[in-house]
Amino acid sequence: xxxxxxxxxxxxxxxxxxxxxxxxxxxxxxxxxxxxxxxxxxxxxxxxxxxxxxxxxxxxxxxxxxxxxxxxxxxxxxxxxxxxxxxxxxxxxxxxxxxxxxxxxxxxxxxxxxxxxxxxxxxxxxxxxxxxxxxxxxxxxxxxxxxxxxxxxxxxxxxxxxxxxxxxxxxxxxxxxxxxxxxxxxxxxxxxxxxxxxxxxxxxxxxxxxxxxxxxxxxxxxxxxxxxxxxxxxxxxxxxxxxxxxxxxxx
Ligand code: PEP
Numbered sequence: 189x190x191x192x193x194x195x196x197x198x199x200x201x202x203x204x205x206x207x208x209x210x211x212x213x214x215x216x217x218x219x220x221x222x223x224x225x226x227x228x229x230x231x232x233x234x235x236x237x238x239x240x241x242x243x244x245x246x247x248x249x250x251x252x253x254x255x256x257x258x259x260x261x262x263x264x265x266x267x268x269x270x271x272x273x274x275x276x277x278x279x280x281x282x283x284x285x286x287x288x289x290x291x292x293x294x295x296x297x298x299x300x301x302x303x304x305x306x307x308x309x310x311x312x313x314x315x316x317x318x319x320x321x322x323x324x325x326x327x328x329x330x331x332x333x334x335x336x337x338x339x340x341x342x343x344x345x346x347x348x349x350x351x352x353x354x355x356x357x358x359x360x361x362x363x364x365x366x367x368x369x370x371x372x373x374x375x376x377x378x379x380x381x382x383x384x385x386x387x388x389x390x391x392x393x394x395x396x397x398x399x400x401x402x403x404x405x406x407x408x409x410x411x412x413x414x415x416x417x418x419x420x421x422x423x424x425x426x427x428x429x430x431x432x433x434x435x436x437x438x439x
Contacts, residue, residue: 194230195413196355196397196420197437198316199427200256200284201235210239214246217430224438226250230397230420231437232282232316233427237270244279254282254316257290260300260307272311283308286318286342288361298341305342309350316355316422317342318401319382323362331360332381339385351395356382357422363402365424372415375400379417406435413439 205213232252235243244253259269275283285308286301301317308315319338321331335358346354358378363370370378379398386393400412401422412418426432 192228193394193397193419194228196230196232196399197433198254198284198355198357198399198401198420198422199231199233199433200287200401200422200424201233201239201428202256202289202424203236204428205235205239207239207242210235210243213428213430214243217434220430220434224434229437234282234284234316240275240280241278252282253280254284254314255280256284256287258283258304258308258313260303272308272313276312281312282314282316284316284318286338288318288320288359288364298338301342302345306345309346309353314353314355316357316399318357318359318422320359320361320364320402326360326362331378335378335382336385339382340389343386343389343391346389348390348392351391351393354391355397355399355420356386357399357401358382359401359422365403367403369403369408369412370400372411375412376415376417379415383417404436406432406439409436409439 232254233243234254234256240253240255255275258272258275259266263271285304290296305315305317319335321334325331325334360370362368382398383393386396397419398417399420399422400418404412404421404423405426423433423436
């Protein structure tokens with residue numbers, strides 16, 4: 189029997205929505221949630237940096253807010269960056285690390301991702317660590333070797349006592365924003381592989397959620413969430429529509 193974990197739903201807004209659009213968003217979202225129980229579900233919004241404090245002020249403690257970025261240093265001459273202390277003081281308790289768009293557009297390498305993971309966990313932030321292969325790696329049948337390398341590089345120095353603060357997002361790059369979803373077999377196989385690798389690294393996997401991201405929407409969420417070893421979803425485009433994101437959480 190697989191352990192029961194709270195399902196995790198992340199909304200990655202990327203560089204979308206403004207304060208006024210976010211205000212409208214939450215008016216609709218709150219109405220949808222008025223009669224809905226959030227028991228056994230963890231919901232985290234990852235808005236652009238500019239909106240973090242505003243969105244945090246919109247919610248009670250059931251819904252959390254996370255940052256799409258931070259820099260793994262205490263403070264200082266790091267123009268354009270934000271620190272763990274700044275986030276925590278404003279009630280921002282989650283961070284996204286290793287998203288494929290930051291790896292490709294901002295040239296974030298495995299070495300920086302490893303530093304971010306260690307810094308975040310040591311400074312009391314919870315992390316969603318993203319991993320995922322591109323299409324050529326998948327077509328060459330190298331996806332497991334590739335994902336194993338990403339996971340090992342990011343987590344090999346992490347103390348397993350941090351397990352409950354870690355969520356792993358499997359996001360095949362060829363499925364992000366493309367409308368092309370991985371099949372249930374591909375998702376199930378990779379999530380089970382991740383679970384086994386986390387165990388080999390010494391983590392208690394009943395405490396770590398492994399979530400899927402890549403073109404999840406209101407229509408396919410139910411099927412994806414029923415796959416063994418899938419503990420939730422990271423949602424990009426569909427999270428920009430409050431009704432669609434609500435349907436996914438409710439699936
Ligand atoms: C993402 O970028 O994390 C993502 C899953 O995007 P989308 O849902 O749009 O594919």
